[in-house]
Amino acid sequence: MKQLQLDSLLPLGPVKRLLKSFARATGVAVVLLDAEGNYLTSVNYSRLCRRFHLRYPEGRERCQLFAKNLGRDSFVRGEIIIRQCHNYLYDGTAPIIIEGQCLGFVGCGQVFIEPPDYETLAREQAKRYKVPVAEYLEALKEIPIIPEERFRHILILQQELASYISSLAYSSLKQEERLRSERQALERGRSALFQIFDHLRNPIYSIDRNWRITYANQALRRLVERRSLEGEQCYRLFFNQSKPCPWCFIKDILHGGQVRLVNVRLKGREFVSLGVPFPDPEGDTWVVNTFYDVTIEERWRRALRKINSCLLSLGTAFDKNVTLLVNTALDLLEARAGGYLRLQEGSFRSFYSSPQGTSLPPGLLEFNFTGERPMEVVARGEAFYVLAGVGLKGQPVGLLWFQLPFKPGVQNLEMATILVEALRREEERCRYHQALETNLNRMRALLRAIPFTIFRLDNKDRLIEWSAENPPDFLSEATLGKRLDKLFDSRIGRSLLKKVRQARERQEITGLEFEMETAQGSRYYRSHHCPVEGTGEVVSVIEDITEDRLLQDNLLQLQKMEGLGRLAGGIAHDFNNLLMGIMGQAELMLLESDASGQRRAKEIINTCKRGAELVQQLLAFGRRQEPQFEVLDLNRLLQEMALMLTRLIGEDIELNLDLSPKLWSIKGDRVKIQQVILNLVVNARDAMPQGGVLTVRTKNKRLGGPKSFPRGHYVVLSFEDTGSGIPKHLLPLIFEPFFTTKEVGQGSGLGLAIAHSIVTQHGGFIEVSSEGGQGTVFSIYFPRTKARPKEPKIERPFRPQASSGRILVVDDEESVCQILRDMLESLGYQIDFSLSAEEALSRLKKAPYDLLITDVVMPQMSGPELALKAQRIHPEIKVIYISGYAGELLARYGVRPEDCLSKPITLEALSSKVRRALQ
Secondary structure: OOOOOHHHHOOHHHHHHHHHHHHHHHOOEEEEEEOOOOEEEEEOOOHHHHHHHOOOHHHHHHHHHHHHHHHHHHHHHOOOOOEEOOOOOEEEEEEEEEOOEEEEEEEEEEEEOOOOOHHHHHHHHHHHHOOOHHHHHHHHOOOOEOOHHHHHHHHHHHHHHHHHHHHHHHHHHHHHHHHHHHHHHHHHHHHHHHHHHHOOOOOEEEEOOOOEEEEEOHHHHHHHOOOOOOOOEHHHHHHOOOOOOOOOOHHHHHHHOOOEEEEEEEOOEEEEEEEEEEEOOOOOEEEEEEEEEOHHHHHHHHHHHHHHHHHHOOOOOHHHHHHHHHHHHHHHHOOOEEEEEEEEOOEEEEEEEEOOOOOOOOOHHHOOOOOOOOEEEEEEOOEEEEEEEEEEOOEEEEEEEEEEOOOOOHHHHHHHHHHHHHHHHHHHHHHHHHHHHHHHHHHHHHHHHOOEEEEEEOOOOEEEEEEOOOOOOOOOHHHOOOEHHHHOOHHHHHHHHHHHHHHHHHOOOEEEEEEEEEOOEEEEEEEEEEEOOOOOOEEEEEEEOHHHHHHHHHHHHHHHHHHHHHHHHHHHHHHHHHHHHHHHHHHHHHHHOOHHHHHHHHHHHHHHHHHHHHHHHHHHHHOOOOOOEEEEOHHHHHHHHHHHHHHHHOOOEEEEEEEOOOOOEEEEEHHHHHHHHHHHHHHHHHOOOOOEEEEEEEEEEEEOOOOOOOOEEEEEEEEEEOOOOOOHHHHHHOOOOOOOOOOOOOOOOOHHHHHHHHHHHOOOEEEEEEOOOOOEEEEEEEEEEOOOOOOOOOOOOOOOOOOOOEEEEEOOOHHHHHHHHHHHHHOOOEEEEEOOHHHHHHHHHHOOOOEEEEEOOOOOOOHHHHHHHHHHHOOOOEEEEEEOOOHHHHHHOOOOHHHEEEOOOOHHHHHHHHHHHHO
């Protein structure tokens, strides 16, 4: 039986910690000895032994021999033995026994059972060890005194400690035996495994921690052409390196115990190296590497990667993509030349080749690649041609060809097949892209034609896309990804978000109109929100309806103006009827009264004439007069309108008329020019809400300078106010229809546009100068005319002449009929009147009349209709029309102004008109 060694079986560190616990518990020294009495470890040894006894060689030998003999006696007798050593200290020893062998001892003691004679003992021992007596005596007194009975109890514990240490050593022994058995089995398995490795085709080797080969199979020896590789370092043998490779995985496997794969290249071939941790019989760990030859697979993999890289590099340009595919194919197939022929309209129109200029030999284009064989190999001399057809939906679209210096193998044809598929997809993509581009162009044109903003929201109401030719201010690239309600103020944002969510939840289109402040001012928008089924997205359309709103407001304003015009016409009609009654009575009074009565009658007549002029101005404001050009004196016209203008601008604005004394004449429509004057005066008034001064000037001017104004002689009518002025950036816009800077409801934006139109019709132009806060000057240039205006008639007393004839007067206003009857009877005529057309026709059927005087506009039947029926009854009857309406309305009834007397009618005008009609 092999002699066992205690120190090889026990872990001395944990044993020493155990001895320390024993020493602290008992207060005695304790030591672990091997079978020869050699100290392995000790605890709590006294200063007496350490400093004096054990330093003396003879004393040390005696101590070892004493402990050895005491332990053996205890082992033989099987009892606790206490003995006094040669230094007079008492010790006890317990043997450590494993499988019948005493491998060592646990000793304890260094105590006195009874107190000694310290002085005598100190002198004796000091003499033996040749040390100072005092020092020895001091160390001797440190020895504990333990009664024999208690010391025996301590020795019982010592035996338990020795038994525990024996069990620990026995377990270690059994563990070592198991490991020895496993190492032997591992060695046998390793030998068998290596025998198997020697018969495998894959190169295999094992390597230790220092990168030295410990085993190499026959395949590896053949690969490196060496018979013996053991002891060689792998990085020197395989890679001719002076130190381990940077990518080496040996240390990782040894420390981590994991399998590792790495690609390596040896002797011009590609291998995958598989590293596996492998324990050797001595307890160390090796790494077993196996080389798998993947040269062919790696070539295929590189080819596929290159093809994939080529496909990923394809762009949108068809020509570049095809050229890239052809060049990639030439590289992979090691071809001399190649190309792609594209079919268009039944023949090859497009041609891509590499090198450029090479072509397919004649006769090979007859290849029928739409049949059962989509690919063929044709030999021509020493060259081989690979022909592969590319088709879409069963129809040929192109031909791929290559010239090879060798007969292609299966791999070459498979690569060609992959490229054919790539070209087929490129042809399909090209056609799809062309169709998509056409549709996108149509869609872009449609979106550009739609003056709306269209945007798309995801299922979390965030803006993900928008499209508009001129997007509103609240849309920009920075707004992408933001929620809809964050693009607007809180009120509008919440309302829009509510409509979007309603559209998504109800799956119906919702809408909203709102007003928002922008950089261009206040704008109006209309939104529609349509859900996209199955996605949670919503497509929203926002339309700027500001112009529509303005047009609607302007339409309402025009309707108001039209209503005002109609109202003016109606008021003029009724007012003219009243004036006619007053003026007619006054003229009759003038014929019958004395001097005092005639003066009053003339005053009444003049007042009625001023009222008639007021009616004309009212009609001019309502724009219901027909244009009638005449020679005008602007000074006289302004003086006639002065009173009306003063009342129009109000008391807080001062009106100054600065009129040139020798002003030239112009040719124009009195009413239209009055309308221009009124519009410009109203604008000046609105520009001075806090009051100010309005100066109206006239002057003569000759132009011969700027090309923008035609040369000639002009009469200048200018309006200068002290108001707020017009900003320079708005000056080019002021004559555009519906443009206004006034608040809503305070202006139609048509006044200046109408004034500009009227002035242009008169052959003139308008010049504007203004600065913010410094007032505005409008200067109107009318072309001069050399004709002179008619002088005002000198009023002469009217002398009625005796006349005769039978006249029928028809008017729906009884007061008008009565005053006409009185006026005509005063002239000597026989008068009848009717208040309706039916009554007049009844009278005409009963008796003949020389003259019919009828109102133009009457209920049930108009004056012209009555005249036509009257002339059917009495073909010789004459007709005179009277009316209180403007000429615009008379023209609608087909009545010429010269055939009509406008109310109020003077006695002189009535007499002259009737006399001419009857002559």
